[in-house]
Each structure stands twice: as structure tokens, then as C-alpha cells.
Amino acid sequence: MQTFDRFLSFSCFSQAHRQFILLCTGILSSFLLSSLLLKYLTEFCPLPRNVIQYYTPTQKSCRGDRHVVFMKVPKSGSTTLQNIFFRFGLSRDVKFMLPKRDNWLSKSRIIDRDDIFPNHAGQPFDILCNHIRYNRSDMLRFTHNDTSRIAIIREPGSHLRSYLYYYHLAYLNLQQSPETDIVRKFLKHPEKHATKILSNPVSEWLSILPTANDTADSMKGFKDRLFQLDKDFKLILIMERMDESLVLMKRLLCWNLEDIIYIPRNVNHLYPRGHLNAADKIRHERISRFDYVLYAHFSAKLDSIIDHSGEDFQDEVRFFKKILQSVKEFCANWRRKVGTSLRIDPSPWSQGFTVSSMSCLLLTYSELEIQNYVGLWQYGDIWETIHTHS
Structure with missing residues (x-):
């Protein structure tokens, strides 16, 4: 019952x-x-669809997914996830799709071959994890048929706050002061600012916003594309539940705990944290209602899959958190520990592994630093000759 x-x-x-x-x-x-x-x-x-494809922690016959498209949604913890995918690929000798300029594969939804480094003999790429908006049909041209699609999203109010404090406030005609919450100032009169870039930004990034053909019922058209997005993606992680999401991703992709360890990257510790109050949330929902529906849908789906993930799921999450704390402490002064390593013992959920000073270097690299490392590893001197920064 x-x-x-x-x-x-x-x-x-x-x-x-x-x-x-x-x-x-x-x-x-x-x-x-x-x-x-x-x-x-x-x-x-189709909320719990991925439960059917779930791998148990002790299932040794599964083969870890090496073909992944990760949609790097800005200001959603995506740089931390990108670091995970880069390190996973480095350990498996996969082929990354990398941009020739900056860290964007494309500013549009179309990948131009002239903007990316070519793969050997025109073969598909194994992992794509740089900035680009979602376009399923275009990505199929460059990836394997069995590619797993992954993304991460964030609670819309928290996402708005991060967006406003990260990007240039002068561009939005907002001034920061101790007496003024710029988020509240923005929401009181959003029409005075750059509302378009802050209206449903995640839904826009994932290409599911209503179109001109949806004018009769824009929400119906949006939900149709939302359910298609659900079918397209193996998992969409929730930033506020990062560790649970990662353990679930590890199980779905048949990876090891070693593959998903992380140290948060690109975190702005200067802006004030907190949720929107009730009045501000209502104001925000008026300009980003689709993002709120998107977040509620995949948050509920995460709950549903976790409910079906076995009695030991939370035990594995707690074990994972302990590992993360040990890694954080070991890597805090890793330059003084060159030649030493941290040993993680085998567990019911994963084989044992070692965290070295080199591991810490990669874990603490910035987005551009690890991309440059991967580029040199994959293309050698050609990377330094061709890749440019604006």
C-alpha cells in the first residue's frame, strides 16, 4: 500500500x-x-525513469559510462562538476571536445567545427563539459549514440542572488551598499534592469522556453519540452543536494567514489547567502515562473529516485561526506605534503583509492587552469599555439 x-x-x-x-x-x-x-x-x-537503469553499489559486471555530455549551467555549482568530469576523463584517456577560444564551445546553440579542436579522424568525442546551450540534435553530430546527458540546476531564488552578485552590478544599474539588498532592489523594479538575462535563465539555457507556437498555452508547450528534457537526460543534479546527487550519479554511471570526490570551485564567499522572503519570491516567480516549475520537477524526481535507491543509499552518502572532509583536510596544505598520500580504504560501495598531491592539484585547479591542463594533455604544443583567451 x-x-x-x-x-x-x-x-x-x-x-x-x-x-x-x-x-x-x-x-x-x-x-x-x-x-x-x-x-x-x-x-x-516519467519522473522515476532512471530507477530502471540503476546500478547497485556491489554490481561488478556494469561498465562505467565513459561517454558524457554535461550541460554546464552557469552559477549552479557547474564548475565543480566540470572539474569532476575533466578528472574522470584524464584517468580514462578519453577524448574531450575543447574550444579553441576561452571556455565556450559556442555562444549560440550550434557547434561550429572551426571553433573546436578536431578529434582524430573525425571520431565522436567522449566527453563534452564546457559552456554551451543545450541542442540535442546538434550534439548528436559530435557524440556517441550511448552518451549519457547530465546537468545541474539550482533553486531559482538562490540562483538569482548568485547571478546578481557575480556579474557586474553596474551593467544592471544596481549599486551595492550595506543598507541595500541588491536582490530586493532588483525585484522591486525588474523592468528597469536587464530583465531578459535574468528571466528563466536556466530554462533558456536548457532550450525549453515557450516559443511563438505556444502562444495559446505557453505552460503546456513548456511542460511538453520539460518532459522531453527529462527523457533526454540520465540525471539532472540539484546543487542544494550536491552530495546526494553525486552519489546517485555515481551509481547511475557505474563509477567509483574516487571519480566523484570534489573541492568546491568558483565559489563567491563575499555575497550574503539566504533565501528570498515570501514577497520577493512572489515577485521573482512572475519573471521566472518556468525556472520554478523546472526546479520543482527535477527536485521531486531526485526524491523519487532516492526513495527507490535502496536502504543503504544514505549510508553511502554519509560515508562519502566523511571522505570529502578527509580529502579537504589533506589537500588544504598539499604543497607541504608532496610525496605523501591519503589512503581511502575499500567500502561496501566502492574500491579503495589513493589521493596524492597531484590529485589535490587537479582538485583545486580553477576552471581555466584545468581546461588548459587537459588541452595540453590531449593536444600538446598545438593547444598552446591555437587556443586563445579574449
Whole structure:
């Protein structure tokens, strides 16, 4: 009954859907009902789709996914995730798609071959993790058919605050002072500022905003593209639940705990933290309602998958947090520890591994530093000759 109640709780079931399911309970056996619900859920409410593809921690027969597209959504913890994908690829000798200029593969949604370093003999790239907006059909031209798509998103109010404090305030005609919260100042009169770049920025990045063809019902068109995005991606992580998200990603991709250790990158410690108050959240939802729907959808999906991930899932998350603390302490003064290493013992969830001073160097590299390291590793002198910064 608990499982049945969980099925009914999914927000995508309308009242008519619930009545239909309840009607079925009176005329179908429990076996047939379970089969019908599974089919109904996967067709009309695709939230826990990835549960079916889940790998248990002790499953040794699975082969780790080496082909990944990571959508680097700005100001969502994405630089930390990019560092993970770069380090994973370095340890597996994969081929990265890298830009010839700065850290953008493209400022549009189309990848121009003249803007990227070529792969050997025109072969597909294994990992793509630089800035670019999502375009499924265009990315298929450059990646493997079995590529796993991953992204990370952030609570919209927190994302707005990070955006405003990170980018030039003068450009937004906002002035910072001890007496003024620039987020509140922006939300009181968003029309006076650069509202377009701060209106549903994540939905825009993932290419699911309504189009001119959706004028009759823009929310319906948005949700149609949202469900397609759900099908396209193996997992969309939630920044506020980074460690749970990463352990889940590790299980879905059949990786090791070593592959997902991290030290947060590109974090602005100067701006004040905190959530929007009720009034400001209402104001923000008026200009970014699609981002709020997007976040609620994938936050609920994360909950759903974790609920199906076994009794030991939270045990693994706690173990992972302990590893992260040990790595953080070891790497805090890694230059004084050259020649030493941190040994992580085997566990029920992963094989043992070693964190060296070189590991710490890569973990603490900035975005451009690790991209440059990967570029030199993959292309040698050609990287230094061709790659430029604006």
C-alpha cells in the first residue's frame, strides 16, 4: 500500500488520473494493477525513469559510462562538476571536445567545427563539459549514440542572488551598499534592469522556453519540452543536494567514489547567502515562473529516485561526506605534503583509492587552469599555439 500511495502522490497525476487508478483497484488483481501502474507511470509521469537503469553499489559486471555530455549551467555549482568530469576523463584517456577560444564551445546553440579542436579522424568525442546551450540534435553530430546527458540546476531564488552578485552590478544599474539588498532592489523594479538575462535563465539555457507556437498555452508547450528534457537526460543534479546527487550519479554511471570526490570551485564567499522572503519570491516567480516549475520537477524526481535507491543509499552518502572532509583536510596544505598520500580504504560501495598531491592539484585547479591542463594533455604544443583567451 505504501508503494501505491507513492504512485498517487506524483504531482503529474490529475484528479481524473487518480479516479481512474482507484477504479482499477476494484476490478483488477494486485498483480495486474502493479503492471498497469508501472506502464501508466512510465508513459504519463516519467519522473522515476532512471530507477530502471540503476546500478547497485556491489554490481561488478556494469561498465562505467565513459561517454558524457554535461550541460554546464552557469552559477549552479557547474564548475565543480566540470572539474569532476575533466578528472574522470584524464584517468580514462578519453577524448574531450575543447574550444579553441576561452571556455565556450559556442555562444549560440550550434557547434561550429572551426571553433573546436578536431578529434582524430573525425571520431565522436567522449566527453563534452564546457559552456554551451543545450541542442540535442546538434550534439548528436559530435557524440556517441550511448552518451549519457547530465546537468545541474539550482533553486531559482538562490540562483538569482548568485547571478546578481557575480556579474557586474553596474551593467544592471544596481549599486551595492550595506543598507541595500541588491536582490530586493532588483525585484522591486525588474523592468528597469536587464530583465531578459535574468528571466528563466536556466530554462533558456536548457532550450525549453515557450516559443511563438505556444502562444495559446505557453505552460503546456513548456511542460511538453520539460518532459522531453527529462527523457533526454540520465540525471539532472540539484546543487542544494550536491552530495546526494553525486552519489546517485555515481551509481547511475557505474563509477567509483574516487571519480566523484570534489573541492568546491568558483565559489563567491563575499555575497550574503539566504533565501528570498515570501514577497520577493512572489515577485521573482512572475519573471521566472518556468525556472520554478523546472526546479520543482527535477527536485521531486531526485526524491523519487532516492526513495527507490535502496536502504543503504544514505549510508553511502554519509560515508562519502566523511571522505570529502578527509580529502579537504589533506589537500588544504598539499604543497607541504608532496610525496605523501591519503589512503581511502575499500567500502561496501566502492574500491579503495589513493589521493596524492597531484590529485589535490587537479582538485583545486580553477576552471581555466584545468581546461588548459587537459588541452595540453590531449593536444600538446598545438593547444598552446591555437587556443586563445579574449
